[in-house]
Amino acid sequence: MTELEMIQLQKEVEQLRQENEALKAPKKRAEPSVSFKISAKGAISVYGLGRYPVTLYEGQWTKLFAAAKDIATFINANQDKVAKKPVKVVTEDKQAA
Numbered sequence: 001m002t003e004l005e006m007i008q009l010q011k012e013v014e015q016l017r018q019e020n021e022a023l024k025a026p027k028k029r030a031e032p033s034v035s036f037k038i039s040a041k042g043a044i045s046v047y048g049l050g051r052y053p054v055t056l057y058e059g060q061w062t063k064l065f066a067a068a069k070d071i072a073t074f075i076n077a078n079q080d081k082v083a084k085k086p087v088k089v090v091t092e093d094k095q096a097a
Helices: 003-024 060-067 068-077 092-095
Strands: 037-040 043-048 054-056
Touching: 054 060, 060 068
Parallel strands: none
Antiparallel strands: 037 043, 043 054
């Protein structure tokens, strides 16, 4: 075996060791992100808000968006009764990682 072949083999072994370590490392859980799908019946489903998707038809989404200020006012008026669940916000920087 020539010296050049030996150097190439050593580089390949080092690369394989690094790949092996990367595979052994504990995997980070992906940050939850919001995604959208159109159902077979044409409804719009939003995934990533909770365990189950939120599915509404276009007219229902439009009605909900039109009531956004009223919803915010209602939430603010009832802060003492509203359950708070922490929400992880995914930025584009984290999605690329």
